[in-house]
Amino acid sequence: MKSKATDTYxxxxxKIGDRKVLYEVVTKKFNIQVALYPGSHIDIAPSxxxxxxxxxxNFKGAIRFFNDIDEIEEYIEQNKExxxxxxxxxxxxxxxxxxxxxxxxxIISQYAGFVGQATKQALKTGGILLCNDSHGDASLAKLDEDYEFIGIVNSQKEIETEHLEDYFVLPKEKSIDRKLVEQKMKGLKYxxxxxNYLFRKV
Ligand SMILES: C[S@@+](CC[C@H](N)C(=O)[O-])C[C@H]1O[C@@H](n2cnc3c(N)ncnc32)[C@H](O)[C@@H]1O
Structure with missing residues (x-):
């Protein structure tokens, strides 16, 4: 019989779509062994x-989910690659x-605020920030001198590293308004x- 945590996951x-392929392409490309996922909710696909x-x-539903750590570990043990x-x-x-x-x-940042800003001290130099721009985390990383923009993951879950100058470009050559991104907690219409975007900590 399936466990409760497994059913919940x-x-x-x-609901969110299987993220395994996204995490897999990034892991393979950059030989990732150790990751941090702030604002993970219960998305355990990275493991x-x-x-x-x-x-x-810090959401109580996520805390409750991870209380069943034995069941989660068993599920990952059976499914890990x-x-x-x-x-x-x-x-x-x-x-x-x-x-x-x-x-x-x-560091994985998915729909959970300014993760790349708040937790970058935990990322080793040369480490990778994988983020989307749903809440503007990618926009803030683009403005951040601690990060170098090195690629994107397209909708086919392929990493692209060329023509990066085409991204983060606003109409009428406007520049990114950091304060606006922080206030609205939303990515801009580039x-x-x-x-998804990939940054390297420099
Ligand atoms: C929209 S959900 C996204 C969950 C997951 N990243 C995903 O993409 O499926 C945002 C999650 O981030 C968490 N979160 C937001 N701000 C946080 C903070 N400052 N500290 C810890 N967790 C936070 C919320 O509790 C919530 O579980």
Whole structure:
């Protein structure tokens, strides 16, 4: 019989769409071993392709979900696509408050605010920020000198690293208004958008 956490996750994965392929292409391209996912809610797909993942969320439903860590670990053990042992941890806290983990190879930012800004101290130099621009996190990373814009993931879940100058371009050559992004917590309407963006911490 299926476990409760497994049922909850599978229902969630059906709703948001399977993200495994997205995490897989990024993991393969950059040889990711250790990741941090602030604002993860219950999206545990990263653990299917990344051996060590720390999830972080302060929503009580997410905290309740991760209380069933044994069931989650069992599910990942049965579905993971790597040989190493899987290590899953969860921090049930606000990601803007201090936390102490070893530096990671990848930070995942999906629909959860300014993750790339608030948690970049946990990303090793040379590490990757995978983010979308739903809440403007990609726009802020583009303006941030700590990050270099190195690619996008298109809707076919392929990484593209060429013609990056076509992105983050506003009509009438306007520049990105950082304050507006922060206030509205929303990405801007650029001439060309990608589903996900890739930045390297420099
Ligand atoms: C819209 S959901 C997205 C969940 C997941 N990233 C996904 O794409 O399926 C946003 C999640 O971010 C969490 N979140 C937002 N701000 C947060 C913060 N400051 N600290 C911790 N979690 C936060 C919320 O609790 C929520 O679970």
């Amino acid at each position: 599978q229902e969630y994965a059906r 299917i392709v990344i051996p060590t993942v720390t999830y972080m969320d 790597y040989l190493d042992k899987s290590e899953i941890s969860f921090l049930g806290q606000d990601y803007t408050t201090p936390f102490d983990i070893k530096e990671v190879d990848l 001439k060309k958008n990608a589903e």
